[in-house]
Amino acid sequence: MLKKVLSIFLACILTLGLVGCSQEDLVDHVSLADKVTFTLQDVWKIKNNESNTTYYYYLAEVKNNSDESYETSQISYQITDDTGNTVNMIDSNQSTPSSVIDSKQSTFVYGYVGYPNSEQENIGLQFSEDTFISFDSVDVRESDNEDIKESGKGKFVALEDDYLKITMIQRIRRIHLKMERQN
Numbered sequence: 001m002l003k004k005v006l007s008i009f010l011a012c013i014l015t016l017g018l019v020g021c022s023q024e025d026l027v028d029h030v031s032l033a034d035k036v037t038f039t040l041q042d043v044w045k046i047k048n049n050e051s052n053t054t055y056y057y058y059l060a061e062v063k064n065n066s067d068e069s070y071e072t073s074q075i076s077y078q079i080t081d082d083t084g085n086t087v088n089m090i091d092s093n094q095s096t097p098s099s100v101i102d103s104k105q106s107t108f109v110y111g112y113v114g115y116p117n118s119e120q121e122n123i124g125l126q127f128s129e130d131t132f133i134s135f136d137s138v139d140v141r142e143s144d145n146e147d148i149k150e151s152g153k154g155k156f157v158a159l160e161d162d163y164l165k166i167t168m169i170q171r172i173r174r175i176h177l178k179m180e181r182q183n
Contacts, residue, residue: 026137030127032075035066036101038109040125043135047117048145053090055114056123056135062109064101072096072107079113082122082132090114 029039044057064070075096080086094111101107113123124134 026134028137036064036070038062040133043140045142052117057112060109063106070101077125077127080126
């Protein structure tokens with residue numbers, strides 16, 4: 001009896017192990033240099049039903065755990081699908097507030113990309129031929145244009161809670177994000 005229970009238990013463990021090994025895990029970080037990592041932190045997908053477009057806003061952290069400074073101009077990626085194909089984007093922007101990350105410090109990289117609604121699949125950041133971070137590697141928050149409140153002054157409050165307020169400010173052919181900490 002004990003042998004039967006043990007063999008069933010081992011068969012279950014082996015089956016779970018094989019199933020776990022056969023699934024492709026999504027990567028949310030990449031090593032840029034020795035002890036310098038780029039980690040995707042947040043993705044927000046906004047679908048505009050009126051203009052038939054979808055925008056992805058992303059935020060990533062770059063940590064420098066090395067003993068030397070790291071220049072952010074060395075960060076190089078493209079927004080593609082998981083096969084490396086670029087998708088017809090209608091608008092994009094990416095930014096890093098720091099040009100140099102000192103030793104044992106970090107900074108953020110943020111940006112957005114807009115597409116016509118054609119149900120883009122597995123969009124993400126392509127760093128090299130074999131290094132891809134899918135937006136799906138983090139919990140993608142989703143909204144549509146009905147979730148965005150218009151203030152009538154070219155400003156749209158996209159998110160507001162007790163901790164953070166994100167306002168989108170429309171300027172000539174560009175939309176800028178303004179993030180404020182709430183008290």
